[in-house]
Amino acid sequence: MHSEQPFAMDPTMPPHFDQQPLPPAWLHPTAIVDGDCTIGAGTKVWDNAHIRSGARIGRKCIIGEKSYLAYNVILGDLVKLNAAVYICAQVEIEDGVLIAAHTVFTNDRFPRACDPDLHDLATSAPTEATLWTRVKRGASIGANCTIGPGLTLGEFCMIGMGSVVTRNVPAHALLIGSPARIVGLVCRCGEPVLRGCNGTPPAGDYPCARCNRTVHFS
Numbered sequence: 001m002h003s004e005q006p007f008a009m010d011p012t013m014p015p016h017f018d019q020q021p022l023p024p025a026w027l028h029p030t031a032i033v034d035g036d037c038t039i040g041a042g043t044k045v046w047d048n049a050h051i052r053s054g055a056r057i058g059r060k061c062i063i064g065e066k067s068y069l070a071y072n073v074i075l076g077d078l079v080k081l082n083a084a085v086y087i088c089a090q091v092e093i094e095d096g097v098l099i100a101a102h103t104v105f106t107n108d109r110f111p112r113a114c115d116p117d118l119h120d121l122a123t124s125a126p127t128e129a130t131l132w133t134r135v136k137r138g139a140s141i142g143a144n145c146t147i148g149p150g151l152t153l154g155e156f157c158m159i160g161m162g163s164v165v166t167r168n169v170p171a172h173a174l175l176i177g178s179p180a181r182i183v184g185l186v187c188r189c190g191e192p193v194l195r196g197c198n199g200t201p202p203a204g205d206y207p208c209a210r211c212n213r214t215v216h217f218s
């Protein structure tokens, strides 16, 4: 494992983050970190987490107990994974994302264990059928969600607990259900700025009563 700082700082992050002296990454003794991973300073990896080779994890993240990060997964800075989060290969998670307990990512739309004649296992390495998923900065994914393959979850979106996400998610959208549907918009601070909509909300500026920011939805 290398303890490095693999990610360029996000210029919208508070300046104090850049100046903080961060301790080296900390690994619980039962965490398994395969070779050739990068884990940023200030990151904590909790018990029985497993990080496969090639993963790149930014600074000041929390990898919750029993979470699994597959080969070459990418996490930005300040990412918080609660317990038992499953992140498959070809998932990229930007800065400041929260992923709550027992959420599962997928990367293959029509998966099979074997070749068609059941002679041997199919490769576990990514193929042309393996799709990339990106979770943009500041997004929150509630507990026990399933994220379909090949999706982009927009900046500061919020996915309600137990959702099954099957379509791309616009920035700041609030989704619930299976399949997940847009029911509102949320501010960067997490406060709903629009509730009760059924599908894509009208374009416009939505002020936040909690922090006075404005969510611009287009």
Ligand SMILES: CC(C)(COP(=O)(O)OP(=O)(O)OC[C@H]1O[C@@H](n2cnc3c(N)ncnc32)[C@H](O)[C@@H]1OP(=O)(O)O)[C@@H](O)C(=O)NCCC(=O)NCCS
Pocket: 100, 101, 141, 142, 143, 158, 159, 160, 161, 162, 163, 175, 176, 177, 192
């Ligand atoms: C989606 C969420 C943000 C909505 O919060 P809210 O706006 O306060 O929602 P309300 O409790 O007012 O519920 C509004 C309606 O949506 C329903 N609802 C709320 N969350 C839902 C969800 N995740 N899935 C399905 N329906 C949901 C409620 O039952 C209610 O329906 P009703 O009016 O028919 O009774 C919240 O319920 C949620 O899922 N938060 C994530 C929790 C989580 O996983 N945290 C992880 C860290 S601990």
Ligand SMILES: [Zn+2]
Pocket: 187, 188, 189, 190, 191, 208, 209, 210, 211, 212, 213
């Ligand atoms: Zn706000």
